[in-house]
Amino acid sequence: MSNAILKELCSSLKLERDRGYHNLVAHLQSLDEEGIYNLQFDLSNLLNNTALSWESKHGGLMGAKAVLENGNVSDDFEIEIKRKCMDHLDDNEFRVRIAAGEVLGALCKKIGPEIYGDVKDQILNGIRSNLEREMSTGNEHQNDGDVEKLVEKLSSSPGGEKRVNVDAAQIFHDTAGWKSLETWMKCLECVVNSCGHLFNQYVDQELLDLIFMALLHTNRFVRETGFYVCSAIVSIGVIGDGKSTLKLKEENSVYRHGRQLSEYLGKGLSDNWSQVRLAASVATRKFLQSLPSEEVKDQFYSILIPRMCLNRYYVAEGVRIYSQETWRQTTEGEGRHLVEKYIDDVVAYYVESTIADNHAVREAACACIAELGAKIERNAVRSHVPRLLAALLVCFNDDSWPVRDAACVACGNFVLCFPEESRNSLPDLYPLFFNNLQDNIASVRQGAALALANVVQAYGQSSMETITGKVKEGLEGVEKQPASSEKYSALDKGPGAYGVVKMLRDNDMDLHTDKQMYSCGSLAPKMGRGGGCMxxxxxxxxxxxxxxxxxxxxxxxxxxxxxxxxxxxxxxxAVAKAVSFQHYPQHVVLLETLCKQLPNIAKGIGKRHFKPHLELFFDSIFYSMTCDSALTSSAASQCLNQLSSFLGPNILKGRVEQYNPGYLDQLIANQFIAPL
Known part of the structure; x- marks a missing residue:
């Protein structure tokens, strides 16, 4: 039985290796002392055979891990396995190195932190010696020619012209693998996690300086791994039950070095790369959980609160969701008061983030500034309004449309919440609002509409003259819409959607010839503001x-x-007349908007103001139901159903029949059609 399981452990197929490990864990429960001794002997022989494949080395190490976790092993086997782990931490195969680190962690869990004391120098030297690399050396599996080709791809355009504004060597160091550094650090992480709070005696400035070097490393994978190691280290302030913390100055090294740790965690929470932010977020949550009281946590909140707060709106879903849960656990419903308490630090960080290179950071900063105006006590924010509005005005002119959209909505919220403080900024804001109102992106237009509605709510009739003038201009201007855009004049004059224009642009050779190529999002933080795959x-x-x-x-x-x-x-x-023009391809998009918003308008102004104009829209609605655009047709179908519910089905039916009896069949049929 044991031989068959060992064969599975050493299989070339990962599925069989995983199955072999689970079978071995179950088989150990049925073995007597002699059977466990024989298994230890077989595993030792397997690891001593240097001619075997990496799968066999990996299988031997995972088998040793299972035996150690089972608990009943001999002293000789422990010594032998510790020696083999250190030998295999320099193996050419990274999966063997990872397994060796896990086995060393299992040894520390069984015997204690003295195992780390025996191998401490080797582990720290392994990390230290791998922190730097020369680009010309490549790695064990990549020769000089391969590296040169990679650098050439990073630094040259397809036509061969060098990009003088991109440091290819820097990009290489940012994105390439980093020899055995990651596996040495994973080994340290396993050791720390296995030792738990008993590792406190080994946390000194030498260890922290080495970890901090990794946290500031140029390579994002090294920084990510470094924060996971940091996460393990800051967890040692919690005793095994997960609820108790160590005494502060006597035992808790997390508290002793808390100022340094919080500063580096703050850097990680602001990192350009989402994976690094997530790793730093994990470490930050564990750091705060290792501290015993709110009074102690207050010492580090000035650094961590602003960054934790912004990451709740970060575009990367993993970072955003994890940060929201961390915020809930940490603040326990008092988040608003914490932001008010540290409002100076929060505002300073938000303003700084509005000029970050990463467009996702700028977008999140605008959303957070909007939140300040909507949720925080007005008197706490009032003195910072000019500074925040100035930052939003800069973002309003951003190259990246999501940033412009977020800045527009945030400005609208600030005008509504602080009308007097924002009044002087209105001459600058109106042109920006109106520019977004006619943006190419539909969601940006919607955000501008919401912001302008907030302006009207804040200033009343004094703002209506400016806004109604723009509405009149917009509704009358569609009559002058060209039948096709100048760039894509070959576009069919028949019904179409904006996607047709986009498709033609996507296939425009001028836009995609002799241009630099990028992996999807991989270089976005290093590009100019607004860069990336989108x-x-x-x-x-x-x-x-x-x-x-x-x-x-x-x-x-x-x-x-x-x-x-x-x-x-x-x-x-005027709205009904504007949507009646059908001479341009995108008219179905405008009709879709009408069908979606008309029921909302009707409910907003009430039956008395809406019913006199109902018939003006029948032609457009029923035309939309039969057009080739599925989205427009579905929106028209739902529009009729909502109007029927609002006005009453018999009233709508009577008005349709009176206007055009030919539409009646479509109206009746629509009641039995499920919308898309």
């Missing part, structure tokens, strides 16, 4: 229909203001 800098000139689309969104937002019901009702004839 091409956020793309912005074609706005077209009249896009401003009309933004104006319809704006009218829908204004309809929620009870004081504007009559005024919104007066604009409906």
């Amino acid at each position: 091409d956020h800098k793309f912005k074609k000139p706005s077209e009249p229909w896009e401003l009309t689309d933004g104006c319809i969104h704006l009218i829908a937002e204004l309809s929620n203001n009870p004081n504007l019901s009559a005024l919104v009702g007066q604009t409906l004839p």
Whole structure:
């Protein structure tokens, strides 16, 4: 039985190796003392055979780990396995090195931290000797020619022209593998996790300086691994039950070195790479859990609170969700008061983040600034409003459209929450709001509509003259919309969607010839602001229909203001005329917006102001139901259903029949069609 399991452990197939390990763990429960001794003998022989494949070495190490975790092993076997672990930590195969580190961790868990004391110098020297590398040496599996080819790809365009503004060597160091450094650090992580709070005696400045060097390393994989090691180290302040912490000055090395640790954790929480941010977030949560009281945590909150708070809005989903849960656990419902307490540090970090190289950081900073205005006590934020608005105005002109969108919404929130403090900024804000209202991106237009509605709510009639003038311009301008865009004049004149234009642009040879190539997102933080795989800098000139689309969104937002019901009702004839033009391909997109927003407008202004204009929209709605665009057709179907619920099915049916009896069959059929 044991031989068959060992054969599985040493298989060339990972599935069989994993199955062999689980079978061995179960088999150990049935072995007597002699059987365990024989198994130890077989594993020792397996590891002593240097001619075997890496799979056999890996299988022998994993078998030794299972035996150690079972608990009943001889002293000679422990000594032999410790020696073999140190030998295999320099193996050419990284999976063998990882397994050796796990076995060393299992030894520390069984025997105690004295195992680390015996091998401490070797582990730290292994990390120290691998922290730097020369690009010309490559690694054990990559010759000089391969490295040169990689650097050439990073530094040259497909046409051979060198990019003088990109440091290819720096990119190489940022993204390439890093010899055995990761596995040496993983070994240290396993040892620390296995020793638990007993490792406190070995945490000294020498160890921390070495870890801090990894946390500031140029290579993102090294920094990521370094923060996971840091996560293990900061966990030693918690005793085995997970609820008790060590006494502060006598035993808890996390507290003794807390100022240094919090500073480096803050750097990790601000890292350009999402994986590093996540690793630092894990370490930060464990660091705070290792501290015994709120009074102690307060010493480090000025650094950590602003960064933890911003990461709740970070674009990478893993970072965002983990940070939100960390915030919930750490603040216990008092997050608002903590932000108010450290408002100076929070504002300073948010403003700094609005000029970060990474567009995702700038976007998150704008969202956080908007949150300050909406959720935090007004008096706590009031003195910082000019500084925050100035930062948002800079982001309003960002190359990246998600940043512009977030800045627009944030400015709208600030105007609503601090109308007097924001009044002087209105001359600068209006052109920016209106520019976003006609942006190429639909969500940006929607954000601008929401922001302008907040302006009206804050300033009332004094702002309406400016905004109604823009609405009138937008609704009338669609009549001048060209039948096709100048760039893609070959576009079919029939019904189409914006996706058709995008498809033509995607296949435009001028945009994709002799251009630098990038792995998806891998170099985004090192590129210019707005760079990365999503091409956020793309912005074609706005077209009249896009401003009309933004104006319809704006009218829908204004309809929620009870004081504007009559005024919104007066604009409906102009809206109906604007959506009636069908001479350009994107008219179905505008009709989709109308069908989605018309029920909202009706509910906002009420039946009295809406019903006189109902018939004006019938032609556009029923045309939309039969058009080739599935999204527009579905929106029209749902529009009729919502209007029927709002006005009453019989009233809607009667108005349709009176206007055009030919539409009645479509109306009745629509009641039995499930929308997309």
